[in-house]
Amino acid sequence: MSAAIDNVPASAAATADTRDARAAWALSAPALMLFFGVLVIPLAMTVMLSFHDWGQYKGIEPVFILKNWREIATDPYYAEMFWRTFRIALLVTLITAVLGAPEAYILNRMSGRWRSFFLLVILGPLLISVVARTLGWALLFGGNNGLVNKLLMSIGLIGSPLRFMFTETGMVVALAHVMMPFMVLSVWAALQRVDPQIENAAMSLGAGPLTIIRRIVLPQIMPGVLSGAIIVFSLSASAFATPAIIGGRRLKVAATLAYDEFLNTLNWPLGAAVAVLLLLALVLIVVGSNALIERRYAEVFR
Amino acid sequence: MPFLELDRVGKQFGPQTVVDDFSLAVGKGEFVSFLGPSGCGKTTTLQMIAGFLDPSRGAIRLEGRDLTAVQPARRGLGIVFQSYALFPHMTAAENVSFGLEMRRVPRAERAERVRAALAMVGLAGYEERYPRRMSGGQQQRVALARALVIQPNVLLLDEPLSNLDAKLREGMQIELRQIQRNLGTTTILVTHDQNEAMSLSDRIVVMSQGRIEQIGTPQETYERPASAFVAQFLGKTNDFAATIGRVGAAPARLVAGSWSAPAPAGLAGPVTVSIRPERIGFGDTGLAAKIVTRIFQGNHWLFQCESECGPAIVIRQNDGRPQPVEGEAVRLVWRPEDMSLRGAGAAA
Numbered sequence: 078m079s080a081a082i083d084n085v086p087a088s089a090a091a092t093a094d095t096r097d098a099r100a101a102w103a104l105s106a107p108a109l110m111l112f113f114g115v116l117v118i119p120l121a122m123t124v125m126l127s128f129h130d131w132g133q134y135k136g137i138e139p140v141f142i143l144k145n146w147r148e149i150a151t152d153p154y155y156a157e158m159f160w161r162t163f164r165i166a167l168l169v170t171l172i173t174a175v176l177g178a179p180e181a182y183i184l185n186r187m188s189g190r191w192r193s194f195f196l197l198v199i200l201g202p203l204l205i206s207v208v209a210r211t212l213g214w215a216l217l218f219g220g221n222n223g224l225v226n227k228l229l230m231s232i233g234l235i236g237s238p239l240r241f242m243f244t245e246t247g248m249v250v251a252l253a254h255v256m257m258p259f260m261v262l263s264v265w266a267a268l269q270r271v272d273p274q275i276e277n278a279a280m281s282l283g284a285g286p287l288t289i290i291r292r293i294v295l296p297q298i299m300p301g302v303l304s305g306a307i308i309v310f311s312l313s314a315s316a317f318a319t320p321a322i323i324g325g326r327r328l329k330v331a332a333t334l335a336y337d338e339f340l341n342t343l344n345w346p347l348g349a350a351v352a353v354l355l356l357l358a359l360v361l362i363v364v365g366s367n368a369l370i371e372r373r374y375a376e377v378f379r
Numbered sequence: 380m381p382f383l384e385l386d387r388v389g390k391q392f393g394p395q396t397v398v399d400d401f402s403l404a405v406g407k408g409e410f411v412s413f414l415g416p417s418g419c420g421k422t423t424t425l426q427m428i429a430g431f432l433d434p435s436r437g438a439i440r441l442e443g444r445d446l447t448a449v450q451p452a453r454r455g456l457g458i459v460f461q462s463y464a465l466f467p468h469m470t471a472a473e474n475v476s477f478g479l480e481m482r483r484v485p486r487a488e489r490a491e492r493v494r495a496a497l498a499m500v501g502l503a504g505y506e507e508r509y510p511r512r513m514s515g516g517q518q519q520r521v522a523l524a525r526a527l528v529i530q531p532n533v534l535l536l537d538e539p540l541s542n543l544d545a546k547l548r549e550g551m552q553i554e555l556r557q558i559q560r561n562l563g564t565t566t567i568l569v570t571h572d573q574n575e576a577m578s579l580s581d582r583i584v585v586m587s588q589g590r591i592e593q594i595g596t597p598q599e600t601y602e603r604p605a606s607a608f609v610a611q612f613l614g615k616t617n618d619f620a621a622t623i624g625r626v627g628a629a630p631a632r633l634v635a636g637s638w639s640a641p642a643p644a645g646l647a648g649p650v651t652v653s654i655r656p657e658r659i660g661f662g663d664t665g666l667a668a669k670i671v672t673r674i675f676q677g678n679h680w681l682f683q684c685e686s687e688c689g690p691a692i693v694i695r696q697n698d699g700r701p702q703p704v705e706g707e708a709v710r711l712v713w714r715p716e717d718m719s720l721r722g723a724g725a726a727a
Contacts, residue, residue, distance in 0.1 A: 275464045277464070281456060281458040283452050
């Protein structure tokens with residue numbers, strides 16, 4: 078008798094539980110299907126493709142060989158190309174951090190009207206296509222009598238024209254410009270969490286302006302700088318449009334090389350191997366540095 | 380010579396006068412509160428003393444020396460902010476130590492003073508904690524230790540207790556007062572909480588709309604409010620319309636409804652009688668009133684009455700004697716020396 082009574086709510090609860098679970102799956106099914114359809118499946122196919130064979134006349138052969146991976150591992154061309162990709166990404170990250178953090182700090186100290194104006198100036202470029210912006214840089218660089226060279230020579234900073242087109246320098250300058258908003262936004266977000274009275278507190282304890290920035294402000298916006306750096310680094314390392322326009326055929330990075338293998342040489346398996354390697358390297362770097370940052374700042378920040 | 384002196388200080392933001400004609404002399408070791416509603420200019424005045432804002436007019440002097448010419452970093456004041464403004468990336472000890480580092484205090488002495496300061500505020504053993512892992516009350520104590528460890532000339536407290544819950548706030552008030560007495564640090568507290576101002580301060584500066592309404596000891600401002608504003612702001616009060624008049628050759632009398640008393644000299648015509656609720660008693664003659672509600676509050680009873688001269692509040696101690704019930708007709712009486720009188724024109 079008592080067992081029967083006890084059973085009723087228990088089984089009712091159980092069906093409610095299974096119903097809840099079923100509803101949860103059903104409701105997330107569209108998103109899961111989209112995730113599988115557009116991300117997991119193409120990615121898995123790309124990984125598989127990288128193990129296929131390819132020949133000038135036979136095309137793609139669906140067999141399992143390590144030819145592409147061996148080629149990437151042994152040919153120094155690929156090592157140099159990957160090294161260049163990450164060197165450029167690292168330089169771009171450094172430049173955006175060194176310029177973007179002060180930019181965000183100054184922006185944060187502006188009064189309301191100027192702040193919204195300059196925020197628009199900083200974010201405005203995001204509304205313009207990367208291709209258009211990079212072509213703009215190409216016009217500015219344009220050979221020996223480009224505007225940038227003329228300007229630098231007229232103020233006496235350089236004696237003879239610098240080469241920007243088809244060089245790493247040009248790529249870094251253009252990419253830094255493209256990536257700057259991401260860094261500024263990230264630091265800006267970190268600055269919003271800083272107590273506005275904290276600089277006054279430091280000042281009242283006898284700290285000068287430089288000490289305040291070095292010991293009070295910088296440590297607090299460091300997580301913002303680092304998360305901005307992760308975004309900028311991964312976007313720069315996988316950037317395509319800017320390296321393609323500034324670097325051209327001559328100076329390749331991972332993304333442009335993969336593109337060329339796919340669409341010019343038609344060696345899809347080799348292109349797939351390059352793309353997969355870039356993805357793996359980026360995931361490792363991003364996850365690794367993120368873990369480091371979180372461990373470093375876990376105590377201090379939420 | 381006063382220790383800290385504000386001489387006709389004023390602050391203007393565009394066309395708006397935020398602080399006007401603020402003069403105050405603070406003695407060494409004194410605890411002064413700026414009390415007023417939000418927007419009355421009390422925090423602005425504090426920020427001018429701290430140096431975060433420049434006064435538009437007037438002078439601020441510390442031991443006779445003009446303070447407005449001194450950089451905020453060189454003023455040597457200890458400040459506790461409403462938000463505490465602790466450095467979140469530093470431990471409690473590093474927070475407290477920061478001011479000493481700026482003063483180039485040698486490492487060994489620094490460690491000793493930091494330890495002593497944290498012990499003074501009851502946080503011994505919390506040296507390595509980060510602010511985020513401390514409660515509001517503990518953060519408050521760190522902020523206080525950080526301000527006091529530099530042995531400031533003046534301690535400025537900007538609503539330091541307003542983020543704490545009521546129980547903790549009372550405890551901190553007592554502790555703050557004890558620490559201040561022991562160290563003898565001249566202290567200025569900004570608050571909108573009249574109880575806080577009264578229980579902590581030697582003197583209270585009551586402010587309203589950028590102006591000083593009254594400067595006095597807590598007792599003076601409570602018992603003898605200089606204006607209707609002060610009377611209303613510092614606790615509950617009853618205002619009754621009354622008249623001073625004479626019938627024939629008899630001496631003038633002050634009359635409020637059925638209550639009357641010999642009139643004090645110097646006033647005539649309509650006046651406002653201001654009387655604290657705890658100074659009113661129930662008697663056989665006096666202002667006729669009816670009890671509307673009776674609220675029991677443990678150590679006292681609160682009566683809301685409807686009297687001849689409008690609504691009235693009466694507070695009676697719960698001394699075990701029977702109290703009138705709701706709906707009962709009563710007579711309100713008080714001693715003439717317990718009330719304050721204002722000419723009716725001044726009432727606002």
